[in-house]
Amino acid sequence: MLKSIFTATAALALSTAMSNAQDLSAMSWDEIVAQAQEEGELTWYVWYLQDDLRRAVQAFEEEYGIDVTIPEGTNASNADKLLAERDRETGDIDVFAWGYDSFANVTLDELFMPLTMLPEDAGRVSSLAGVDGGDHVLAFWGNQSGIAYDPAHVDAENLPQTPEDFAAFWQANPGRFGFNYENGGSGPSYYQNMLRAMTGVDFSDGEVTDDRIAALEPGFDFFNEHAEHYVITAGNADSIIRVSDGELWMVPAWEDHLAGLQNRGEVRDDIAFYIPEMGMNGGGNGVAIPLNAPHPAAALVFMNWLTSAETQTMFNSTFGTAPMNTAADDSAALVPNEQRAFSTVWGAQPFRGAVEEAFIDAVILER
Amino acid sequence: MTLRRWLTVILLLLPGLGLILGLIGTVVWIAIAQSFGLYGLNGEDQFTLQYWAEVTDRRVFARSIRYSFYVGTVSAILSVALAYPLAIWLRKPFTGSMTIGAILKAPMLVHGLVAAFLFINVIAYHGILNQAMQALGIWDEPRRLQNDSNAIGVLILQVWKNMPFALLLLTGAVQGISDDVLDAARDLGAGAWDRFRKVIAPLSISAMQAAMVIIFIGAMADFSFQVIAGPTNRQSMSQLMVFFKDRGDWHSAAVVGVTLMGLAMLGASALAFLARLVMKGRSR
């Protein structure tokens, strides 16, 4: 019985929300902007750097006279809220930001509005980090994983670039290299690229077979042979903090995360960052509009602004992110452009998930 | 029991247990259904045993059960064992006893996340503990204490946070024992240990069980202490659950969740039963 209540309300919510979206799709862009201004406000759920983003969206508020609220919250809590209120007729979320690969974990058209009424802009990016956002998700924040290091102990001229280089570093400096396997993607980006570089397995193929997992064995053995020499950390933030404290000398990290912590005076600002030649993954965040958004027109106008070339250029210069509009200027990135060439794409699902499970079983639990 | 008496009991249970069964029972049902492939958040809805078969087959599953059980049991026993003597000591008020009580209870008022971050600071590689040990000449070089593989860090945090809770319950119970009873026991020649075993323990066993059970469940289901301070080569059940959930694999997460619920209930009853057995009290 309960089940039927759930599905009935879900269907009801879906149909009303659909009609909202359809109303909008019948309008011209000017009409949508007019309605957005009538709505007058919107709530953007974004899970990081809320203070800085509140400052960044002031330009939008001034231009359109629409107020943007950015509530406090975390990645997990925002996602839980999105799912908990998916059956409500009108929810609280207008624009929802999420790690781009997280969007792959849900069925997009059941949760989010199609964005086909946005004005044509060929520069927008809807496919990132191996995930295709289709008509429902647009990227607004590009970031890069790489290696953060302590220049007081590591020679910037002689940075490890390949799995063999890293093994040499581990042996020469036992206990000074650390990476996480959960609570953030920097460590997974590191070990997956190590595995790829060592075994040559094609990560862009999402198919899971026993043979393909078995082909990674030599990589697992490599990590196990050197198990004594590296440290497993508790997460993205833990890694960077332990470099700042002088305990570790080298850890995988996200470029924008490191920059954010440095700006806040949380970690030393002499910690440097590079992308090794073997490659590490680029990633990013996307935005989408829930079907039951209370201010759908304002949400659309905001997304149009957020993903425009001008805003993306501004983000690049303010946050050092990789612009998510091909027409934007990307000259202000934290990493030199020749290193950007080493950026790789996340492995395709479900293979990537299977690799992570296998890595935990074969390497992490063996420690 | 008469019908009338039954009716009274049911009416009395309604606002408490009734609400729990009505609301949380529904939620528990959803979790169970999810573990069998129903209530999917991503479209597909089909009854299947596949998730149970797959998850229980993973090595990490059995290990997480063993680990969570270990953390739950040790935390519960340690917290209660530490709280008992303190409760007995504080049974009768004396100068300063209220201050001591307040100080001992203070950790309850510190948010768990904050406690964990303070703890990590203290034991960090260059943290105050390492520096003190080196200054005293006990250690030659800093030791890596964070995320130790025996989960000592997690246990310290659990006891720090939960001992006050046990103390709170036990103080109430121990204070309820009248002096006459204890005096009578003393007059009959019972030593301190006998008085504890034969008088105090039986009369406070309910409170002790309640403390034990609640701490056990909380520690067994722990996520935040484990993530910050726990060993990195093991996962607690909650951690494993979140691992699946973050991949959008709700059904596998539910399998772990349902197992956790079942084992927590089972463990709680077993612990309560054992406590009663050990104390050999003739409780009421």
Added chain:
Amino acid sequence: MTREQLNKALLILLLVICTIWLVIPFGMAILWSLVDPSEPWTADRLLPPAMSFWRWRDMWENSSLQVAMATSYTLAPLAALLSLALATPTAYALGRIAFPGRELAKLLCLLPLVVPGFVTAIFFTSLLFQLGLHTWRFGAILFAHAVLALPYAIRIMTVSFEQVRQDHIDAARDLGATPLARFRVAFLPALRPGIFATLLIVFIQSIEEFAIAFILGSPDVVTIPTLLFSALGQDYVRPNAAVLSLILVVPNVILMLILERLLKSANPTLASGKG
């Protein structure tokens, strides 16, 4: 050794333990809260290189802290009272009436404790949304917290009810006391510690709970843990978290002391009379 000497020795021992127990963690928190944003405090230094009250001022003036505190400190006491009220009848039945299945009922009362966090976060709130509770967000959070804290309230009050002595009730009745008077003389002294413990525990549960308060309340109703989790989340700013936690501990301790004083009757040991 006399009891007095013993107490003295124990006091000294306790003082040492307290240092480890409280002074070190809180001292560290105070130091962290004073870290000036101009230079980070790395663990290889004993004291922060630059200290100021900047973070305290900034936190107090620029965040939603004041609103969040008002919400949380209204919410938590109400949740404690509501939970106590809902739990008392059940606890009475479990503590004073012998009925078949009582042990099972006691066990089932623990359910809210064992349900995994993500399940309550998504499905319990979803249920509350469907019951239409979200029209009054504050009320929805209040109700949710009271229900989730029921296991504590029920178990603690059950223990208290078990400790009420039948001879006291009988004596009061024999003396012709009204039900209210009977409650006051026979029940209340034994229940007091339980009531205190319940209110305190539920208060703490409510003031610490994050996921449900966030999902039901955001963006309009903000509670303190929302700020705390933001400070300790992805952006993990330790000094800010330290400021927040210190700001929170002070009112908590004061509240606890007030509550203890209010409920501190004559010690039940002394009041209980002949056994």
